[in-house]
Amino acid sequence: MYKNQQIAKNIYYAGVNDRQKTKFENLHPLPYGVSYNSYLIVDEKIALVETVDACFGDEFIDKIQSQIANRPIDYLIVNHMEPDHSGSIRQLRLHYPDVTIVGNAKTLSMIEGYYGMTNNVLEVKDGDTLSLGTHELQFHLTPMVHWPETMMTYDTTEKVLFSGDAFGCFGALNGAVLDTEMNLSPYWDEMIRYYANIVGKYGSPVQKALEKLSGIRIDTICSTHGPVWTKHIPEVVSIYDKLSRYEHLDEGVVIVYGSMYGNTERMAEATAQGLAQAGVKNIIVHNASKSDPSVILRDIFKYNGLIIGSPTYSNELYPEIDSLLKKIEIRGIKNRTFGYFGSFTWAGAAVKRLTAFAEQMKWETAPIVPEEKQGLKPEAYNKCIELGEKIASMLKKA
Ligand code: FEO
Numbered sequence: 001m002y003k004n005q006q007i008a009k010n011i012y013y014a015g016v017n018d019r020q021k022t023k024f025e026n027l028h029p030l031p032y033g034v035s036y037n038s039y040l041i042v043d044e045k046i047a048l049v050e051t052v053d054a055c056f057g058d059e060f061i062d063k064i065q066s067q068i069a070n071r072p073i074d075y076l077i078v079n080h081m082e083p084d085h086s087g088s089i090r091q092l093r094l095h096y097p098d099v100t101i102v103g104n105a106k107t108l109s110m111i112e113g114y115y116g117m118t119n120n121v122l123e124v125k126d127g128d129t130l131s132l133g134t135h136e137l138q139f140h141l142t143p144m145v146h147w148p149e150t151m152m153t154y155d156t157t158e159k160v161l162f163s164g165d166a167f168g169c170f171g172a173l174n175g176a177v178l179d180t181e182m183n184l185s186p187y188w189d190e191m192i193r194y195y196a197n198i199v200g201k202y203g204s205p206v207q208k209a210l211e212k213l214s215g216i217r218i219d220t221i222c223s224t225h226g227p228v229w230t231k232h233i234p235e236v237v238s239i240y241d242k243l244s245r246y247e248h249l250d251e252g253v254v255i256v257y258g259s260m261y262g263n264t265e266r267m268a269e270a271t272a273q274g275l276a277q278a279g280v281k282n283i284i285v286h287n288a289s290k291s292d293p294s295v296i297l298r299d300i301f302k303y304n305g306l307i308i309g310s311p312t313y314s315n316e317l318y319p320e321i322d323s324l325l326k327k328i329e330i331r332g333i334k335n336r337t338f339g340y341f342g343s344f345t346w347a348g349a350a351v352k353r354l355t356a357f358a359e360q361m362k363w364e365t366a367p368i369v370p371e372e373k374q375g376l377k378p379e380a381y382n383k384c385i386e387l388g389e390k391i392a393s394m395l396k397k398a
Contacts, residue, residue, distance in 0.1 A: 002066035005177045007039065007228055008158040008220055010135065014038045014048070014063045016056040017172035024084075024170065028197050028294040032186055033172030036084055037224050039162060040067050041155065044133025045074040048099075049153060049162045050224055054087035061088075061095055072096060075122070075130065077137065077153050078103040079164040081110040085224050090115055102130065104141055106149035129156075140212060142166070144205035146198060152213070159219040166209065167236050168225030169194045179227045187226055191236070193298035194225065195243045200301065200331040206244035210237070243301055246334035252282025253305030253391060256296055258289060258318030264311045264343045266376045267384045271307055271341065274388020280305075280395070288320035297327055305337045305395050306363075307387070308354060312344035317353045325357050337398060339366035339391045341384060345374055364398070366390045 004012040015037035024030055036052035038060065046068055052060045064073070073096045078086060081103075089111070092099065101111060101121045111117050124130070126141040135157045142152050145166050153162040169191035176182040199206060221229040221236065229236050242249055253275050259265035268285060275283050282303060286296045300306055310321040317325070338358055342350035351371045358365040368390050370383035 002063045010042045012040045013177045014040045035173045043135045047075040049077045050085045051088035053084045057088040057091035073099045142209035146202045161218045162222045168223040179232045196297040196301040197294045203244040248304035252303035254284045254299045255307045256286045257309035258321040270384035271388040274385035278389040278392030280392045307339040309341045310350040312349040315349045336363045338363040341370040343372045
């Protein structure tokens with residue numbers, strides 16, 4: 001029944017869209033859904049690259065059978081074991097009991113751990129090749145992008161890279177699969193949000209993987225999420241390269257604040273005004289209790305300036321700000337121009353905690369630190385404006 005889209009000669013899309021889950025990993029909202037991409041290489045031997053989330057196993061099997069009718073699948077290539085991709089392996093084995101599962105040593109250990117399978121597996125090492133007839137597959141181990149077993153499979157015949165999660169993004173595929181056949185505008189920010197939240201901690205392994213792939217001619221990138229990249233490969237690789245170096249993609253300042261009763265919020269407003277007066281155009285203001293953390297992190301990866309404000313809460317930071325700082329620390333985000341401010345009612349703790357955070361991150365930090373006791377008064381208000389102006393001047397010099 002299904003007419004699967006052709007990606008390259010004898011390579012077909014067999015993935016599915018998930019428009020049902022509200023949150024990826026039960027954490028990150030999916031306003032545009034997400035796709036779980038899988039690919040069939042139909043040659044003398046048939047290889048399937050990845051499966052899909054277990055919830056979509058039936059649709060997935062139907063798509064495969066629509067393409068290859070009664071032919072068997074010879075190989076299942078597993079580049080990444082996270083269950084959004086490996087979740088239908090058991091179902092695939094029920095329909096194709098003789099399929100050989102291809103992965104590296106870490107993959108095969110996870111196949112046993114997750115699914116109890118040890119038979120009919122083929123372990124590959126870095127650089128190994130596998131011939132399907134006309135197509136030859138070469139395996140490149142790229143560990144910790146973003147799990148230990150992650151690898152990429154390169155079709156040397158058609159110059160297609162099956163990259164696992166790398167170069168992926170949130171957003172279901174709305175009819176078309178190839179980047180040249182769709183409006184890409186919703187995907188770019190979703191790529192940054194995906195990277196910041198899923199891969200963001202692993203900048204160094206991503207850099208190693210990019211270096212490893214740099215000598216290979218790649219005409220098509222088949223990621224496990226989002227569009228198949230052809231014409232836009234340079235932009236996509238550049239985005240992943242910059243993000244994994246913790247380089248900003250755009251000039252601008254993100255202000256994130258927590259506020260219970262609006263007093264710290266007024267400090268954020270004044271700081272934003274200071275930035276605007278000093279000529280900053282991209283000013284993104286997030287109320288940490290309202291904006292989703294995945295979106296806040298996306299913007300922190302995207303822009304070069306960051307200002308954080310927090311009231312003191314139970315002699316600590318405001319909980320949503322505390323949680324955000326942890327996320328930033330875990331990802332080891334580098335090279336941001338930073339400012340902060342805080343408030344308290346009877347004993348100040350927020351500014352002290354933010355000072356310690358700034359020292360730990362080793363970011364260039366503004367020397368102006370507005371702090372207010374109780375309601376916002378002119379002195380602290382003016383200092384917030386000065387903080388915005390100072391950050392703007394620091395960014396101009398950077
Ligand atoms: Fe899309 Fe790391 O799984």
